Amino acid sequence: MSEFQEQLLHADEERIKICRKYLSGRNNQIIDQWEDPDFGLYYKIDRYGFIHTDKLSRDFDEQERKEKEVEIQRAQKWLKMVKNWNKFKETNREKLQRRIYKGVPDKLRRSIWLKLLNIENQMSQPSDNKNEPSIYNKMLLLGFKYSTEVRQIDNDINRCFRDHEYFRERYSTKQQQLFNVLVAYSMYNMELGYCQGMSTITAVLLIYLDEEEAFWALNTLMIDKKFAMHGLYIVGFPKLMRYLANHDKILTKFLPKLKKFLDKHNMDSVLYSLKWFFVIFVERIPFSLCLRIWDIFFLEGERVLPAMAYTILKLHSTKLLKFKDMDAITDYFQYKLHKNFGYTDNFVIKTLEISLNELRTRKMDLPPPSDNIELPKCELGTFIEPTIEKKLGLRSSCFSDTEKNVTDLVIARSEENGNSLDVIDENLADEMSNLNTVTNISDYEGELSYMDDDLDDEITYTNSHQNRKSLTCTSITSISEDRRSISTLNQQNFEEIVKDDDGEYRFKELISNSIDCNT
């Protein structure tokens, strides 16, 4: 056997070994004790399932209690809305928006996400053969057999939300689902495959959705024009580059003093904002707030990201300006804001609405569109032969032009930031007025904290009302077109692989069998 064949065999074996582990789950295997996190005797699980080892303060309990109370009060209205979703969406869009900004009751989050991401429609595919596996199941099976991303996915599941009750235990049901969804998706969208960060996104989806739903939700986030996260994750991160450039511009315009300060400390936006854009603020702001950003993101689409990034800096500008060095600043961005954001979730959402408005007025709510298409070029479900390096799991030694450009771009931007201190001065006056906006809204902070639901149907305050009106233009569903290309999926290609000898589909067995004959 040639060395090459040997390496290929080795890579195959490794993939199979990993897949087996997830197939058999927690039973039937030895898991070293150190692999599962130990939370000691005293811990508490918050309402979202996260485990806290430090005692949660009374305020925290009190806040959870209040939140739940408000949500129970609101639940009826929400239930009605979910039932009549289509009608409501068309005739009462404004009310829908207003309610989502005010907060989706956690119990209904699953239903709302399914609606906002149009999951049900994507899943109800027409099929002549009842026994035929779904697209998802086909992709999963193929993924187990051919995905080159298995090793990386396994690696990342091992460190994904291990402080959450669902993901805490190695090979737990949710870990299995996370593995399946990512492996299947790496097959479905082979131009993208798997990129770090997608594990985090999918894990949040899986806290609320089932396995197959999460797969389609992930797909929507990647390829629907409204979110188009595909361009964030592909080689060269083209969309990220545009976001970062836009973010710098926003700072120069609206927060010049802070921009100058960050530049002075070499705090390039690449250093603090990657998780904001890549994983939509997960683990950079408290989870309860993050969920609300996700709700609004699902409703409004990608313009929420630049606005939230701006909002974070706006709200914390005064604090940041006091820091003496880079360590303190990064510590603040990396850990402090996640632990305690310093403002109530409701207040942050209000500020976000104002930011959205500000940016839209100045036409800075989205970066300029790209010249290249940042969506998949091939039809989804098309098999693309992986490179030898991918197959063997090797680092490629040559550096593509796209990659080189990115490196140059990152370097150039950080140097430019160092030199652009003069331009910024001109905008300093503006910044003061911006900061004033923040103090103004804080006047009704108390009032907003736990708003009574009776206000629901009234215009609570002008500022955000204007906001919502202008938001109406974004459409909720632009997925139907994509559905069509999914249904014309490259069938023949997969038929043979998926059917067993008798021409029948028996999915679970199929997976383990296919893995067995590989060995």
Add this chain to the structure above:
Amino acid sequence: MSYAYLFKYIIIGDTGVGKSCLLLQFTDKRFQPVHDLTIGVEFGARMITIDGKQIKLQIWDTAGQEAFRSITRSYYRGAAGALLVYDITRRETFNHLTTWLEDARQHSNSNMVIMLIGNKSDLESRREVKKEEGEAFAREHGLVFMETSARTAANVEEAFINTAKEIYEKIQEGVFDINNEANGIKIGTVSTPTNPSIGSNLPGGQSSNSCC
């Protein structure tokens, strides 16, 4: 906090070899399997003492997935030290050292001190790369070598501190131009009270003008 010098480090190597765990063990003195995934670059810092002087290590932890190298590469510039990490239980991570080294050499200053680290030494039963192999690779490429365990903390302090010592010696020898921040070294603003003479101790008779 005041320091005599600040050294900038980067930690590089394949994904999953334990870079973030090493950093956490060094800065927080704990092994934490519960930590988030590194996306792009992340950051940690700790103060150490060498030769009676306070030295601050500013450490950049990088994402290992190949896709991210286009971003992480730009942070090689301006590093005085690098920890190049592989996992002794996974041979591929050792096989990839050459490309990592090329990457690092190409994009950093030539004086950067590189420490080769074979991590997860606690998993002896799963070992795939012999210690001798690590030593040989290091010898061949002029690196310092150590096996560590981020889980048991074995050799973790040593890895970071020995790298700092090498940098410090290079400064003493006048190899590093410490007035050029691009070399990853900064002179502190204030000396500690116990070391009133740090400023004038600088090699090459440089003045203690602060650089910040």
